[in-house]
Amino acid sequence: MHDLTPAQQRVLDFIQAEALASRPNPTLREIATHFGFRSHRAAACHLEAIKRKGFIVSDPRRARSLRVVSPWLKIRRRIADIPIFGSIPAGFAQNREQTTEGCVSVDVESIGFKPTRNTFALRVTGDSMIDRHILHGDIVVLEHGPEPRHGDIVAALIDGESTLKTFFRKSGKPYLKAENPKYPDLIPAQELMIQGVVRALLRRLEK
Template identity: 35%
Template sequence: MTLTDNQRTVLSFIQRYTAARGVSPKLQEIAEGIGISSRGVAHRYVQALEDAGFLSIDKGKHRGIRLLKENPYQRENSLPLLGKIAAGKPIEAIAGEDEINLVDFFGKNTFAVRVQGDSMIDAGIFDGDIAVIEFRETASDGDIVVALIDEQEATLKRFSRSGQGRFIELIPENTDMETMIYDACRVRIQGVLVGQLRKY
């Protein structure tokens, strides 16, 4: 039994709510939490989650949801997003405006890899940074891509075609390093850079 996207969203909401408040949410609260207006629909989701074994329902009881399993899909990964800095107000004044969720922020089809090496420092990507990559098998000239060479070596470089598409150039953003040129058949694109994270 697999969950639908919305069922996962509901499960995640229930887990967060329960963790924060110590009691399970009401159906109305679940509905509002996922942006709908119908308690009936919320109930249908909760029922589906019970059928899938993620929780149990104390029938009829208010706030009668008990969680059983960990949610294997979604992880809690949001940060509160405050207003723009340098815009003139104390941070407290604009707190709680929004939040950042990694998946929402960078897009759904993304994953993260840790970058090793200095081949992209001129693009502002440093050793140890986390690169956020969107799944794609194709790229446009100028994209920064994760390229797999000979099914062996994965590398992060700027992508460009040459020789009427027969060759692929992988261009480091570092004046000390040289462009690598391969037969197109030796290179497989695994994704395109869409963001990055850095921790100090």
């Protein structure tokens, strides 16, 4: 595969930059204007070369139909936006946007499952889950709904706040093992509202 010339690379960079800025794909004339070409043919010429070398494709006679086919974009999976809640409201209502603190965007493969409407994230506070290697400041991604299994880490609602607990079965009965000294070690799972099962974790180390 041929490499791009510097001029062609600049054009490709511009196209990618526009896409990154979530602007529509540039037209020939927009590209020409950006680089100061007096004729949009120059842009077309560059695009033809970049196309020939396999870096972009476009549909004939279709406005703004440029697509970059970088090897990474092929690998790149669906990006999911998962909302981060400060604390989950009791009812787990539908109006999630209001209580959202922000969101993490990760690709589906990295976290190992496909986020649904019932997927959300929490910022972990306190070191109560340090034995499960979850630290203060970590972001945990949870799934709301499924029945937790023995040993799963779950978020439970206690006094209006979400707390991470370990789910256990003791002689068939479901219990939550609190890692926080403020609460008794074993709590019958029925008495608490389990809000989600931890599926993934995102940590950012101090710089």
